[in-house]
Amino acid sequence: MADRAWDQHRRAVERLGSSYRAIPPGEPVRLAKQTTNLFRARAASSAPGLDVSGLTGVIEVDPHPAEGPPVAEVQGMCTYEDLVDATLPYGLIPLVVPQLRTITLGGAVTGLGIESTSFRNGLPHESVLEMDVFTGAGEVVTVRPGDELFDAFPNSYGSLGYATRLRIELEPVPPYVALRHVRFDDPGLLAKTIEEITRSGEHEGARVDGLDGVAFAPGEYYLTLARWTDRAGEVSDYTGQQVYYRSIQQRDSDLLTIYDYLWRWDTDWFWCSGAFGAQHPVLRRLWPASKRRSDVYMRLLGLDRKLGIADRLDRRAGRPLRERVVQDIEVPADRLPEFLDWFDAEIGMRPVWLCPLVSRGSTGGRGWTAYPLEPGATYVNVGFWGTVHVGPDAVNAPRNRAIEAKVHDLGGHKSLYSEAFYDPETFDRLYNGPALAAVKRRHDPDDRLTTLYDKAVRSR
Numbered sequence: 001m002a003d004r005a006w007d008q009h010r011r012a013v014e015r016l017g018s019s020y021r022a023i024p025p026g027e028p029v030r031l032a033k034q035t036t037n038l039f040r041a042r043a044a045s046s047a048p049g050l051d052v053s054g055l056t057g058v059i060e061v062d063p064h065p066a067e068g069p070p071v072a073e074v075q076g077m078c079t080y081e082d083l084v085d086a087t088l089p090y091g092l093i094p095l096v097v098p099q100l101r102t103i104t105l106g107g108a109v110t111g112l113g114i115e116s117t118s119f120r121n122g123l124p125h126e127s128v129l130e131m132d133v134f135t136g137a138g139e140v141v142t143v144r145p146g147d148e149l150f151d152a153f154p155n156s157y158g159s160l161g162y163a164t165r166l167r168i169e170l171e172p173v174p175p176y177v178a179l180r181h182v183r184f185d186d187p188g189l190l191a192k193t194i195e196e197i198t199r200s201g202e203h204e205g206a207r208v209d210g211l212d213g214v215a216f217a218p219g220e221y222y223l224t225l226a227r228w229t230d231r232a233g234e235v236s237d238y239t240g241q242q243v244y245y246r247s248i249q250q251r252d253s254d255l256l257t258i259y260d261y262l263w264r265w266d267t268d269w270f271w272c273s274g275a276f277g278a279q280h281p282v283l284r285r286l287w288p289a290s291k292r293r294s295d296v297y298m299r300l301l302g303l304d305r306k307l308g309i310a311d312r313l314d315r316r317a318g319r320p321l322r323e324r325v326v327q328d329i330e331v332p333a334d335r336l337p338e339f340l341d342w343f344d345a346e347i348g349m350r351p352v353w354l355c356p357l358v359s360r361g362s363t364g365g366r367g368w369t370a371y372p373l374e375p376g377a378t379y380v381n382v383g384f385w386g387t388v389h390v391g392p393d394a395v396n397a398p399r400n401r402a403i404e405a406k407v408h409d410l411g412g413h414k415s416l417y418s419e420a421f422y423d424p425e426t427f428d429r430l431y432n433g434p435a436l437a438a439v440k441r442r443h444d445p446d447d448r449l450t451t452l453y454d455k456a457v458r459s460r
Contacts, residue, residue, distance in 0.1 A: 176257060177229065191336045241285070321395075
């Protein structure tokens with residue numbers, strides 16, 4: 001079976017190369033991919049794209065390699081849903097499994113990803129042992145940690161090429177996850193506890209395997225402490241009538257299967273499914289469980305954008321124009337209280353997600369070229385996704401611009417999967433533009449791939 005899978009992979013890479021050569025010289029190169037987890041516009045194009053249709057699977061899982069930890073060989077467009085389905089029968093999962101089922105491994109590596117294991121395992125690209133990258137020059141280059149292209153790839157969003165194959169480290173897991181929801185009234189104590197857990201790997205003498213949280217309101221913060229366990233018991237099911245995020249406020253402890261824990265946020269797109277009525281008890285009974293998932297909500301969101309449904313309803317009701325505020329940012333843990341207080345006063349959007357992370361860094365303890373987190377330092381990812389009524393000035397994105405300024409005043413960073421509003425000079429300073437451009441010149445000498453600034457800010 002493995003030989004057949006490798007043969008299929010080679011043929012898929014050959015088709016990818018053929019599709020590249022079919023694009024006229026001088027034309028920009030982009031993926032022929034209809035789905036996305038990005039929240040920024042993408043330039044429309046009728047030009048043919050790269051054929052990645054054969055790069056969506058798991059090539060091989062090796063639970064017992066001759067040396068080192070368990071590994072998987074995975075194609076770049078494989079979703080984490082399919083990846084987990086391939087590894088979990090072996091009692092293994094990727095070191096970091098981002099929250100949404102249809103995020104691809106290649107997308108999480110080139111565009112960053114995070115989840116509750118990030119306080120001990122870092123970010124998805126930090127568990128990649130080897131990677132094949134299809135570059136703007138139409139070549140497949142094999143790279144490893146410490147190589148220039150490898151270290152520049154995270155946060156490059158396709159501006160340096162596309163991952164076709166990744167060898168990733170896996171970790172063993174038992175069948176169940178025991179949860180403890182701990183409430184905090186003081187953001188300072190919340191931040192201090194996060195730092196203590198990331199340093200010790202435990203809380204009050206109990207091991208912590210996964211750590212994230214929710215800020216529901218000023219003075220109402222929760223950390224969810226997850227512990228892998230073999231101990232069976234009555235498990236909760238949040239794929240039916242119950243909604244996971246509400247349970248955090250309603251109970252002190254819980255038990256989930258490992259599978260349901262990994263996808264606990266996907267069923268209701270964190271809490272954003274409420275915008276479509278999916279949390280209303282009556283509609284929820286009528287809404288097929290198989291359709292309560294993030295990719296369905298994404299399609300509904302796309303329909304709303306296309307038809308302008310929310311804007312029309314606001315105008316009819318006399319409500320001010322909305323500004324879409326969909327962002328994930330990272331701030332140093334000790335600056336989290338300051339950010340939350342500012343966010344409450346200036347933005348006023350709740351709930352928000354909290355996810356601690358500690359970057360492992362690249363070979364030799366270096367940071368990553370295009371996303372310069374300090375290796376070993378504790379950051380907290382703050383995720384907020386929704387809209388704010390701001391009136392006519394909404395078209396100028398005042399709230400998003402204020403968030404960008406505040407985050408970087410606090411020594412933090414902002415992910416680029418959503419809209420960004422930086423001028424070129426600021427962007428280059430924050431995301432190491434000159435170093436990224438130098439790598440691009442070497443691997444894309446004819447400038448066939450769109451630059452990171454053009455992708456992230458100009459939506460080209």
